[in-house]
Amino acid sequence: MSEQVEIDAPAPDFALEDYRGTGFRLSDHLGRKHVLLVFNRGFL
DSSP states (O other): OOOOOOTTOOOOOOEEEOTTSOEEEGGGTTTTSOOOOOOOOOOO
């Protein structure tokens, strides 16, 4: 069973790389600006 997210709950901190390989950590951007994440599905 998948975990459900509560409305208005803060997102957990995480780190990813963008398409250029540059690191991105959510906590570096909290409180300063809006953060929009888009997860594209790759098609072969």
